[in-house]
Amino acid sequence: MTKRITLDDIAAAAHVSKATVSKALNDTGQLSAHTRRLILKTADELGYVKTANVQTPRCKTGLIGLVTSDLEGRFSNPALIGAENTLGSTNHAVLLTNSRGDPKLERAHIDQLAARRVDGLLMLGGETDSRPPLKPNTALGIPIVYAYAPSNNPEDCSVTCDNVAAGAMAIDHLLLRGRRHIAIVSGPEHYTATKDRLAGARKALKQSGLQLAAPVCYGNWHESWGRTAAQLLLSKGVRIDGIYCLNDMLARGVIETLLAQGIRVPEDIAVIGHDNWQVTATECRVPITSFDNNLQEIGRRAARHLLDAINGNPHHGTTYIGCSLIVRKSTTA
Secondary structure, three states: OOOOOOHHHHHHHHOOOHHHHHHHHHOOOOOOHHHHHHHHHHHHHHOOOOOHHHOOOOOOOOEEEEEEOOOOOOOHHHHHHHHHHHHHOOOOEEEEEEOOOOHHHHHHHHHHHHHOOOOEEEEEOOOOOOEOOOOOOHHHHOOEEEEOOOEOOOOOEEEEEOHHHHHHHHHHHHHHOOOOOEEEEEOOOOOHHHHHHHHHHHHHHHHOOOOOOOOOEEOOOOHHHHHHHHHHHHHOOOOOOEEEEOOHHHHHHHHHHHHHOOOOOOOOOEEEOOOOOHHHHHHOOOOOEEEEOOHHHHHHHHHHHHHHHHOOOOOOEEEEEOOEEEOOOOOOO
16 A cells, blocks of 8 residues: 655655644745745655645635746737636736746746745646646645646646637538549648648548548648648649648748649638638638637636636646637638
């Protein structure tokens, strides 16, 4: 039987008193940030799990910790705006940190936010790949909600976009415009967004009794791959009248190659993208029909779920926010 780690064990390992350990784990009393981090790190390494029924009640501070890992902010910034608007309307202040994708830096930020006695944590990812949950003793039992990048623990509360439904909608949109010979240009195969959008697309094709006109073209997310992929599709000599690109950079590259070959968009081949990046989608020679991930709504919903948890009404599982189809000229003549 595994020995249960006690406060005495942590105190001995960290060379502090049991009372000091209790203060750190229960977020009470005055401790230096260094001492608090040392105790939390020691508890984590020993595998300490806090017993919920002896947790000291916390006084609310009105502070919310927000930890993002998105370096570019392309996805996190809109979600951040949505979260801040919701939290601000309830007189909560947001303490923002950027872990830059570094787990150690993320943990350090969380320890610092816990030392500031935040009421809850909003973990905002830069992609829809699931992430490991924070360890049980992390953040001293503070409510946590994961946004955009969901936790891979189904008991946690997560909010992300519904890429499966978006993939199906993309195919349905092309089918409604009379397209029956559809190809797909994708980024890397291992991304969750790739897998989910393809799953939705394949399901919609199957329901219509159709198959892809050519194998999926996997590559990177850059416009240059869109150009190359379009050339590869044209070289196969198969009939194609619609191309679903899994982001807008790919769609712009595909469109540029088609136009250079004298192929009309959308009259000859309709093209649809994803992410609704305004500069890319609207400034393309043929404006791109695309899906908006509704990132602000993801931020708003995550913030509301976090407030519910702070008030004793936690949510569990993943909430999926639908993507919105923005129709432009690349699919409608």
